[in-house]
Amino acid sequence: MKRLYIAAALLALLLGLSLVNGWYSERLTGEMREQLRQAQRLAEEEDWGRAEAVTRQVYEDWQNRHFYFHTTMRHSDTDQVLRGFRTVLEYVRLQEPDQYNAANADLITQLELLAEMEQPSVANVL
Amino acid sequence: MFTGFFRTIILYILIIAGVRLMGKRQVGELEPSELVLSLIIADLASVPMQDYGIPLLTGVVPILTLLSLTMILSVLTMKSVTFRALLCGRPSVVIQNGMVNQREMAKNRLTVDELLEELRIKGYTDISQIKYAILETNGQLSVLPYANQKPPAAREMKVKVEEGGLPRVVVSDGRLLEDNLKALGHDRPWLDRQLERRGCGGLSNVFLMLVDESDAVYFAKKE
Numbered sequence: 001m002k003r004l005y006i007a008a009a010l011l012a013l014l015l016g017l018s019l020v021n022g023w024y025s026e027r028l029t030g031e032m033r034e035q036l037r038q039a040q041r042l043a044e045e046e047d048w049g050r051a052e053a054v055t056r057q058v059y060e061d062w063q064n065r066h067f068y069f070h071t072t073m074r075h076s077d078t079d080q081v082l083r084g085f086r087t088v089l090e091y092v093r094l095q096e097p098d099q100y101n102a103a104n105a106d107l108i109t110q111l112e113l114l115a116e117m118e119q120p121s122v123a124n125v126l
Numbered sequence: 127m128f129t130g131f132f133r134t135i136i137l138y139i140l141i142i143a144g145v146r147l148m149g150k151r152q153v154g155e156l157e158p159s160e161l162v163l164s165l166i167i168a169d170l171a172s173v174p175m176q177d178y179g180i181p182l183l184t185g186v187v188p189i190l191t192l193l194s195l196t197m198i199l200s201v202l203t204m205k206s207v208t209f210r211a212l213l214c215g216r217p218s219v220v221i222q223n224g225m226v227n228q229r230e231m232a233k234n235r236l237t238v239d240e241l242l243e244e245l246r247i248k249g250y251t252d253i254s255q256i257k258y259a260i261l262e263t264n265g266q267l268s269v270l271p272y273a274n275q276k277p278p279a280a281r282e283m284k285v286k287v288e289e290g291g292l293p294r295v296v297v298s299d300g301r302l303l304e305d306n307l308k309a310l311g312h313d314r315p316w317l318d319r320q321l322e323r324r325g326c327g328g329l330s331n332v333f334l335m336l337v338d339e340s341d342a343v344y345f346a347k348k349e
Contacts, residue, residue, distance in 0.1 A: 007197035
């Protein structure tokens with residue numbers, strides 16, 4: 001019976017970790033998405049300096065959690081997000097509203113998809 | 127992680143069901159759950175090993191899930207007869223009283239050629255000599271001949287035979303295995319006497335020397 005309890009505990013632990021991972025990835029990327037939206041609003045108000053500062057802050061947050069993203073997500077997806085950040089930062093620096101809006105929207109969608117992949121849903125399992 | 131966890135559980139159950147449906151002949155020497163584990167685990171380990179673009183966790187989580195499931199299934203099969211029958215199946219009697227049970231053979235997808243081959247391997251060419259042939263859950267065929275077809279045992283012939291016991295290797299390729307010599311209750315002078323009796327100068331000239339509990343010696347000199 002000891003073996004059964006160990007195996008059941010391990011399964012429960014894995015299930016718990018996967019649920020926590022889903023919640024954490026959603027919370028983390030949710031905050032980032034919200035900040036990127038805020039940066040876009042600032043850019044629309046022609047406050048490019050603050051828009052760049054907010055975007056750079058989100059980028060630094062992303063870089064600080066590089067280990068987490070790299071160990072739990074597919075590297076191709078995280079690399080794409082990294083490329084998205086670099087593009088958005090370049091457009092915000094150049095103060096190009098059209099390209100910035102498009103690149104920012106693309107980055108927000110990529111972050112959303114990244115978290116969605118980890119969500120405990122029937123659609124994902126199937 | 128969540129997706130990988132549940133996909134592993136679903137696919138594991140699905141593959142076990144598939145292996146069970148394939149019949150006992152496909153299983154080999156493993157039980158269905160063990161076969162499935164060995165089939166999947168190697169693949170799971172090799173994917174993150176080769177593809178650096180995938181986190182190690184995508185391999186580790188399914189492997190741990192599979193090991194836990196296998197452990198749970200093995201405990202449940204030990205505890206419950208019904209569950210054991212469901213997971214591993216039941217042995218099938220394919221020959222009874224010298225008659226082939228065609229229905230059981232069809233159920234297990236066992237062809238006549240395969241049956242005859244298995245019987246020949248076991249040393250039987252005539253089906254009428256066989257009382258029972260049972261296809262075990264691990265795919266092996268157990269053959270029980272009629273009592274009058276069995277070779278007589280020494281006890282049945284009322285012959286006294288000495289119990290030899292387990293032969294132990296005392297010298298292997300010129301090397302003395304002292305633990306085995308001691309376990310047999312002998313010492314180095316005894317070994318030297320045995321070698322001298324066989325015209326062997328030293329240990330380096332011995333290829334193999336086996337001694338059993340009744341002190342019967344098998345000796346092979348090095349060429």
